[in-house]
Amino acid sequence: QHDSLTRLKSTTFRNTTLGTMPKLREFRDDGSDSSSTAASYDFLTSDGIAARIRTKQPTEATQPISWLVAAANPDSRSTFNGGGASRPSIQSKFATAVVEVRNTGATSIGPGYLWTIKRTYPLFGQSLPERQVSDLLEGIALLRAQPTSGSIAVYGEGETATLAIYAALLDPTVDEIVLANPPVSHENPETEAYLGVLRVGDLPQNLALAFPRKITFIGELPQAYQWTQDLYDRLGAKDKFRVLPSIRLWQPSSSN
Secondary structure, X not given: OHHHHHHHHHOOOOOOOOOOOOEEEEEEEEEEOOOEEEEEEEEEOOOOOEEEEEEEEEOOOOOOEEEEEEXXXXXXXXXXXXXXXXXXXXXXXXXXXXXXXXXXXXXXXXXXXXXXXXXXXXXXXXXXXXXXXXXXXXXXXXXXXXXXXXXXXXXXXXXXXXXXXXXXXXXXXXXXXXEEOOOOOOOOXXXXXXXXXXXXXXXXXXXXXXXXOEEEEEOOXXXXXXXXXXXXXXXXXXXXXXXXXXXXXXXXXXXX
16 A cells, blocks of 8 residues: 555656645635635645635534535536535535636636647646646645644545545545545546556555545445445455445534
């Protein structure tokens, strides 16, 4: 496990920002209703990209606050009010944070220039999803530094699932990985390309590197990830791997 994580950090994520506190540019109270409060944190990443965190939490949130953090989906039309459609639809009594990683929110770019970006980053030993993982990690670091913050879990759905997986692997203080409909293999053409990642393993094997932290799947468990569940079972951590029928049933470990 240690060797595989070291290889990931020295190959695919050798340029990824780890343990760096980004520069907070502005905090905004985005308003509240009868049950929740929304806010925004604008920050500058270590490589100079303007990024943002959209948070939503219960008005009477119990401190320390347990967060479920997600990367914004590039297809989301809006991230207002706590992240818009990118916000995980958990129970309103729990707090969420959506990080507008590059090519989402205000940094979205059109398909023409996206073609250029995807071919330029590899010249520097990077890739777009690797840069998005770095943005997500910096957003998590900024959120964790807030005096009211407690445990942090990461959530990924569809194409953002790989961002959640690798952010958690690179940040061992993330308590749980929550996934919905994730890609099943880096070999699939539709899965975002991470440079050299298959030298370490494919998605089910790399996800297992999170052991013994909690892994939660929402909906059906894809067959490819049965391998990951079986490994958790063999290593005596059956209770750390679960499948929930709906994200509405998820709650932080501190509430279980």
